Structure formats: C-alpha cells, structure tokens
Amino acid sequence: MSNATAITEVKNPSPSARARIQAFGGFLTNMVLPNIGAFIAWGILTALFIPTGWIPNEKLAEIVGPSITYLLPLLLAGTGGRMIAGQRGAIMGMIGAIGLIVGSGIPMFLGAMIIGPLGGWVIKKFDKSIENKVPAGFEMIVNNFSIGILGFLLMILSFYVIGPVIESANNFVTSAIKSLVATGFLPLLSLINEPAKILFLNNVIDQGIYYPLGMQETLKEGKSIFFTVASNPGPGLGLLLAFSVFGKKAAKRTAPGAIIIHFLGGIHELYFPYVLMKPLTIIAMIAGGMSGITVFNLFNVGLVAGPSPGSIFSYLALTPKGNFLGVIAGVVVAAVVSFVITSIILKLDKKADEEEDFTSSIEKSKSMKSEGKQILSSSLVNPTSNTISKISFACDAGVGSSAMGATTFRKRLQKKNINGIEVKHYRIEDAPKDSDIIVVHKDLYERARLSHNDKKIITISNYIDDPNLAQLINELEEK
Amino acid sequence: MLSQYLKNNVHFLNSAPTWEEAIKLAAEPLLNKGNITEKYVQDMIQNVNVNGPYIVIVPGIAMPHAQNHDGGVLKTGISFLKLKEPVFFPEEKDVNILFVLAAEDATGHLELISDLSSLLIDEDAMVKFKEASSETEIIEIIESVE
Structure with missing residues (x-):
C-alpha cells in the first residue's frame, strides 16, 4: 500500500527513524540497480576472456581491469550524484570518484557510493546559495566553473583521503586474518572474509594470504582448506537465489542472470551489488561462509590449488580424489544457509514496509481525530474562522499536477453542489497567504511547510482519487 | 481540445529501459514538432530527481512536466506514450501511461488539463482507455468525455 498517506498537520513530528532507515535503503538500491546491467556485461566478459576463463583471450581481457576499476565505480558515483542533484550532481559525483579510484588502486565501489552523493550534495548546496544572485548572461559561466572548481577540489580531496584509508583497511584485514588463522578455528575467518570481499579486498586476502598458506599445506598434504575459505561460491548462490524468490521487482528480475555469472562463471563480484543494496x-554471507568452512573441516577436505575464478566448475576440477562429497556438501550447505538467512532478511524487510503503512494509517486516523477536534474547538471559539473559502493546490511549477488536482477537485465539488469555495493552483511558494488549506503531493510536503508553516497542509499521493481529498470533501459537505 | 492536441502525438511501445528514457521517448513527438527543446526534456527529468515522483498523478499514470523557464517550451502541447510493460519511477512506482505536458504559460493549457481530468475521473472511460491500443481508440475515448 504505497499510497497510504497522512493528513499532515502543521508541526507534525519528523518521520520515524525506521522510515529514515528505509529511505536510506531505498537510496542504496536506487543507486545500484540501474547499473546492474553494467555489472553483468563485465561479468560475462570476465568469465569468458580472463586467462582462467572459458575462452581465454588476452586482447579482450584487457577490458576487464579498467572496466571494474573505472567504469563500474564511476557509474555508481554518477547515479548517486544524479539522485541528489540531477545531471550536475552526476558530474560532480564522477569527478570526485575518479580521485578516489586512482588514489586507491582497487575497485572502489563503496567509496564511489559515498563520494557520488557527496559530490551531488556539494553542488546542490552551492547552487542553492547562489540562486537568483547570478547576473543575467553569466549563468553558463557560473554553472560550468562552479562544477569545475568544486570538482577539482573534490578530486584532490578524495585522492588524498582514500589512499591511507585503503592501506589501513588492508593492514587491518591482513593482521586480523593472521590472528584468526592462529586460533585454529577457521570458520571465524568468514567474519573478515565476507565484508572484505564486498569492499573488494578479495584479491588481497585470497592471493595475499590464503593462497600462500594453501600452497604450503598442499606441498605437505596434497590439498588445502585455505583455498576454499574465501572462494566458496555457495554463499553468493544462496543470496542470489533468495533475491530471485523474495526480492523486490528489479532486484528479483536481475538476480537469476547474476546467478549464472556468479556460480557457473565464478565471478563473485556479481553478487556484491545485491549486498550493497541490502x-x-x-x-547471511558470513553465516553461509562459516557453515561452508565448517563442513569442509568436518569432512577434512580441501582443493589442490587456488580456484580462480571461484566457480563451481573450478571447484570440482581442483577437488582431489575422494574429496568430492565433502567439497560439494560444503558448497551446498553454504548456499542453503545464506539462502535461508537472506530470505528472512528480505521477508522482514517487506513486513517492515507493511508495518510502516500500518503505523502511518494509525497516525492518519489520529491526526484526523485531532483535526476534527481542532475544527470543533475553533468553531466554538470563533465561528467565522471555521469556514473554508480558499483551497490552494500547489506543486513545483504550478502548471501541471497542481492544476490537475485543482481542476479535478473543482469538478468533484460541483457534482456535490458545494459552492463558494475558491480552488486554484499555484507554485508552492506563490500560494496565497489567505488560503485556508494548502494541498500538496506528499513528496513536496517539506517544501510546502517551509513556505506555509502556519497553514493547514493536506498531503496527497493521488491527484484524482485520494482518500485525504475524499475526507475533505466529506467535511465540506457536512457544512 | 485534448483530443485535437493529441493527434499524431500518440505512441505505443513494449517497454522502456528506465523512467528517464520513458520520459524522453514520450516527449519525442513534441521535440520533433518543435513544441519543446531538449532542455525541457532534461528539466522534466530533473524535476523528478529534485522533487520526487509526484508527477505520477495516479497509480500507473505519470504526467511529466516542468516549469517553462529559459524558453524550454515554445508552444503548448501534450503527447502520450503507453508501454506494454511498466517502467519503474523512483520509489518503485510503476507507470505504463505517460502524458507529457508542455505549458507555454500559466493558463493556455488549462483546458487540456481539464479534459485530462475529466478522463481520469470517468471510471468507465478509464477502463476502455487502459485497454486501448491505437491512436484512434485513444482519441475517440477522450472525445467522448470532453
């Protein structure tokens, strides 16, 4: 029920913390989802052409590195910036991200998802501060140079900030893994592995730590569990399966494709965006990884070399004789565990949405009640102030949706034979001060409140047939 | 009046990759006829980015529009696009009908809006409208409510 709205009264409490968290989650999703196609393109390319791929091709494999280092983070940063401040935000976001990318030397997804919106925010603030102050004729030069100069500064800032951050993250991960290996309880490694993978430190941990450890052990025993601790394709499979079944809309539709590239192609990066979204x-990934390692341990199995890329096929190809049952069990168990936990998380998420709708409808009925009281008390105190004679519909431009709302509302009043009420449409800021009620779309409520703090504001989500408008008509009819 | 304005501005497509693309595709007839400039198309997209998807005026139906500043609108007009598969606007609002509105000034288009509103509140007409698959059908239905 996305159209559950509240008749919002003046000085309403701010949205609940949960609503904000949800909005943030939605923001992450909207930043990642439009770019999944690029991830898939890159995944196919990589699965096919890298030296350990299906049809190795040295020339075409040259695209792999730059795509994941530059293209994908830039896309994320651009989308993030655009969501904050439109095309100008997108440009700022990408300018900032390139500093980050070059400064870090590894694919900077998370960083790009921070710097993109940050860049957008900077230019939005700037644009706001100079609004209406630029002399005519100078708009173009101010527009371009503001991005130019602010972008230049952001580029340098992100370049210098990111290097040390990545270095310390690397150091932390390396020493944490070493101390965990020393405990001898390997499932704990997942606590570091899974977050580090999402942050694209997977090569650091695999090739820097686990493969050397694994090779030592292989020399002695002919196989090693260390090759499996961070490369098990099971957890990612479970996660993507859960998204395929319980995910929402676009995430649900893209997940099956991602499964093929991840599980069969071994390109784990394909599931990273889904984790970043939620x-x-x-x-789920940590629990999946842990149970995988536990099973490998239990069966005392390992691989003979580092499975790169970590697909189910390279797993099977590198499994020594007699270890097949254990290796397959480890992958399957990991997938099942991560599937179950991801499903629960996705389900709870849906439930939270429903609850939110539920609470907002409670709020709505409460505010309706207090509104009723208010009307009642004001009519007792001052009978004349009770009459509603001017209702103003407002929107951003004051030409389109507000006009639609006002026109439709007038027609409805006519049908009910309610006369003597002026219903007009305006730009939010231009709505006359003597309006009795201002009607805006719920997305524009904050802005309307800024200009009309003392007014009764009704929010709607449907310009033709909104319960809040129906309620208003009922009230008017009773008079 | 709406029916006249929509002549040759009605399009049907299977799907659109993003809501931004959907707005662009829906605005194409107006752009080609010189009613609006490229800038106005960007302004409409920007409007959603800044103010949210409030242009989705009723579930499934969007009315992309923006303020006419810097001469983005040269001549008042309206165009129509219907998608077989809905496209997702922000906040996961799915839309498969788009009316692109270009208003030259604050008043010239109000009759268009009024006709559109008559259509949207007429439940019988809307049932037919949602089934319609050709320009002739669309225009006939609108004429019936004008």
Whole structure:
C-alpha cells in the first residue's frame, strides 16, 4: 500500500527513524540497480576472456581491469550524484570518484557510493546559495566553473583521503586474518572474509594470504582448506537465489542472470551489488561462509590449488580424489544457509514496509481525530474562522499536477453542489497567504511547510482519487 | 481540445529501459514538432530527481512536466506514450501511461488539463482507455468525455 498517506498537520513530528532507515535503503538500491546491467556485461566478459576463463583471450581481457576499476565505480558515483542533484550532481559525483579510484588502486565501489552523493550534495548546496544572485548572461559561466572548481577540489580531496584509508583497511584485514588463522578455528575467518570481499579486498586476502598458506599445506598434504575459505561460491548462490524468490521487482528480475555469472562463471563480484543494496544481508554471507568452512573441516577436505575464478566448475576440477562429497556438501550447505538467512532478511524487510503503512494509517486516523477536534474547538471559539473559502493546490511549477488536482477537485465539488469555495493552483511558494488549506503531493510536503508553516497542509499521493481529498470533501459537505 | 492536441502525438511501445528514457521517448513527438527543446526534456527529468515522483498523478499514470523557464517550451502541447510493460519511477512506482505536458504559460493549457481530468475521473472511460491500443481508440475515448 504505497499510497497510504497522512493528513499532515502543521508541526507534525519528523518521520520515524525506521522510515529514515528505509529511505536510506531505498537510496542504496536506487543507486545500484540501474547499473546492474553494467555489472553483468563485465561479468560475462570476465568469465569468458580472463586467462582462467572459458575462452581465454588476452586482447579482450584487457577490458576487464579498467572496466571494474573505472567504469563500474564511476557509474555508481554518477547515479548517486544524479539522485541528489540531477545531471550536475552526476558530474560532480564522477569527478570526485575518479580521485578516489586512482588514489586507491582497487575497485572502489563503496567509496564511489559515498563520494557520488557527496559530490551531488556539494553542488546542490552551492547552487542553492547562489540562486537568483547570478547576473543575467553569466549563468553558463557560473554553472560550468562552479562544477569545475568544486570538482577539482573534490578530486584532490578524495585522492588524498582514500589512499591511507585503503592501506589501513588492508593492514587491518591482513593482521586480523593472521590472528584468526592462529586460533585454529577457521570458520571465524568468514567474519573478515565476507565484508572484505564486498569492499573488494578479495584479491588481497585470497592471493595475499590464503593462497600462500594453501600452497604450503598442499606441498605437505596434497590439498588445502585455505583455498576454499574465501572462494566458496555457495554463499553468493544462496543470496542470489533468495533475491530471485523474495526480492523486490528489479532486484528479483536481475538476480537469476547474476546467478549464472556468479556460480557457473565464478565471478563473485556479481553478487556484491545485491549486498550493497541490502547491507544487512552481509550476515547471511558470513553465516553461509562459516557453515561452508565448517563442513569442509568436518569432512577434512580441501582443493589442490587456488580456484580462480571461484566457480563451481573450478571447484570440482581442483577437488582431489575422494574429496568430492565433502567439497560439494560444503558448497551446498553454504548456499542453503545464506539462502535461508537472506530470505528472512528480505521477508522482514517487506513486513517492515507493511508495518510502516500500518503505523502511518494509525497516525492518519489520529491526526484526523485531532483535526476534527481542532475544527470543533475553533468553531466554538470563533465561528467565522471555521469556514473554508480558499483551497490552494500547489506543486513545483504550478502548471501541471497542481492544476490537475485543482481542476479535478473543482469538478468533484460541483457534482456535490458545494459552492463558494475558491480552488486554484499555484507554485508552492506563490500560494496565497489567505488560503485556508494548502494541498500538496506528499513528496513536496517539506517544501510546502517551509513556505506555509502556519497553514493547514493536506498531503496527497493521488491527484484524482485520494482518500485525504475524499475526507475533505466529506467535511465540506457536512457544512 | 485534448483530443485535437493529441493527434499524431500518440505512441505505443513494449517497454522502456528506465523512467528517464520513458520520459524522453514520450516527449519525442513534441521535440520533433518543435513544441519543446531538449532542455525541457532534461528539466522534466530533473524535476523528478529534485522533487520526487509526484508527477505520477495516479497509480500507473505519470504526467511529466516542468516549469517553462529559459524558453524550454515554445508552444503548448501534450503527447502520450503507453508501454506494454511498466517502467519503474523512483520509489518503485510503476507507470505504463505517460502524458507529457508542455505549458507555454500559466493558463493556455488549462483546458487540456481539464479534459485530462475529466478522463481520469470517468471510471468507465478509464477502463476502455487502459485497454486501448491505437491512436484512434485513444482519441475517440477522450472525445467522448470532453
């Protein structure tokens, strides 16, 4: 029920913390989802052409590195910036991200998802501060140079900030893994592995730590569990399966494709965006990884070399004789565990949405009640102030949706034979001060409140047939 | 009046990759006829980015529009696009009917809006309208409510 709205009264409490968290989650999703296609393109390319791919091709494999280092983070940063401040935000976001990318030397997804919106925010603030102050004829030069100069500064800032951050993250991950290996309880490694993978430190941990450890062990015993601790394709499979079944809309539709590239192609990066969309699912990944390692341990199995890329096929190809049952069990168990936990997380998410609708409808009925009281008390105190004679519909431009709302509302009043009420449409800021009620779309409520703090504001989500408008008509009819 | 304005401005497509594309595709007839400039198309998209998807005026139906500043609108007009598969606007609002509105000034288009509103509140007409698959059908239905 997305059209559950509240008759919002003046000085309404701010949205609940949960609503804000949800909005933030939606923001992450909207930043990642439009770019999934690029991830898939890159995934296919990589699965096919890298030296350990299906049809190795040295020439075409040259695209792999730059795509994941530059293209994908830039796309994310651009989308993030655009969501904050339109095309100008997109440009700022990407300018900032390139500093980050070059400064870090590894694919900077998370960083790009921070710097993109940040860039958008900077230019939005700037644009706001100079609004209406630029002399005519100078708009173009101010527009271009503001992005130019602010972008230049952001580029340098992100370049210098990111290097040390990545270095310390690397150091932390390396020492944490070493101390965990020393405990001898390997499933704990997932606590570091899974977050580090999402942050694109997977090569650091695999090739820097686990493969050397694995090779030592292989020399002695002919196989090693260390090759499996961070490369198990099971957890990612479970996560993507859960998204395929319980995900929402676009995430649900793209997940099956991602499964093929991840599980069969071994390109784990394909599931990273889904975790970034719903950060809580990292719990599922950790639990999946842990149970995988536990099973490998239990069966005392390992691989003979580092499976790169980590697809089910390279797993099977590198499994020594007699280890097949254990290796397959480890992958399957990991997938099942991460599937179950991701499903629960996705389900809870849906439930939270429903609850939110539920609470907002409670709020609505409460505010309706208090509104009723208000009308009642004001009519007792001052009978004349009770009459509603001017209702103003407002929107951003004051030409389109507000006009639609006002026109439709007038027609409805006519049908009910309610006369003597002026219904007009305006730009939010131009709505006359003597309006009795201002009607805006719920997305524009904040802005309307800025200009009309003392007015009764009704929010709607449907310009033709909104319960709040129906309610208003009922009230008017009773008079 | 709406029916006249929509002549040759009605399009049907299977799908659009993004809501931004959907707005662009829906605005194409107006752009080609010189009613609006490229800038206005960007302004409409920007409007959603800044103010949210409030242009989705009723579930499934969007009315992309923006303020006419810097001469983005040269001549008042309206165009129509219907998608077989809905496209998702922000906040996961799915839309498969788009009316692109270009208003030259604050008043010239109000009759268009009024006709559109008559259509949207007429439940019988809307049932037919949602089924319609050709320009002739669309225009006939609108004429019936004008």
